[in-house]
Every structure is written in C-alpha cells, then in structure tokens.
Amino acid sequence: MSKAKEKKKVMVYDGQSKELMTIKSLSRDKNDLVITGNIFGSMPMKARIKPQEAxxxxxxxDFKTFLFLLTLLFRR
Known part of the structure; x- marks a missing residue:
C-alpha cells in the first residue's frame, strides 16, 4: 500500500476517546454503500448500508445536527 493510501483513514472513537474503528474505504456495490476497515485496530470488517437504512x-x-454536520467539514 502506498503512503498516500495509508494516510486516507477515518478514525471513529468511543466515549473514552479510544479507537473503536478505522475506516479505510467507502465504495459502492450496486445500491449499497460498503464500508471497509478495522474494528479495535485489528479485526477486519466490511459493513453494508442499504438504501432503506440510509x-x-x-x-x-434534527435540524441543528444537520447544520452541525454541514459545518463539521470546515472545522479544525
């Protein structure tokens, strides 16, 4: 894996700020969104989100959370 690819990871943390999940890629498989990554730093996983679930x-x-998500992209 190239160094540019290695840097493209999204970390998800639990309530104690410990690593819960590392998302390595988001892709499409027909109508589903496929999330590929690791849980707890080592266990590989592929999760699927179907259109109804999305x-x-x-x-x-709610409206306030929607606005927060829009502005989250521009925060440090």
Whole structure:
C-alpha cells in the first residue's frame, strides 16, 4: 500500500476517546454503500448500508445536527 493510501483513514472513537474503528474505504456495490476497515485496530470488517437504512439514518437527524454536520467539514 502506498503512503498516500495509508494516510486516507477515518478514525471513529468511543466515549473514552479510544479507537473503536478505522475506516479505510467507502465504495459502492450496486445500491449499497460498503464500508471497509478495522474494528479495535485489528479485526477486519466490511459493513453494508442499504438504501432503506440510509433513509432511516437521515430521519434520525434534527435540524441543528444537520447544520452541525454541514459545518463539521470546515472545522479544525
């Protein structure tokens, strides 16, 4: 794996700021979103989000959280 590829990782942390999951890639498989990564730093995993689940997830957002997500991209 090249060094440029290695740097493209997204870390997800738990409530105690410990590494919960490392997302290495997001890809498409037909109508599903496929998340590839590692759980707890070592256990490889592929998760799939189906269109119905994505719609349900969007319904969980209130307006304030939606605005926060939009501005999150521009925060340090």
């Amino acid at each position: 719609r349900t997830a969007l319904k969980l957002l």
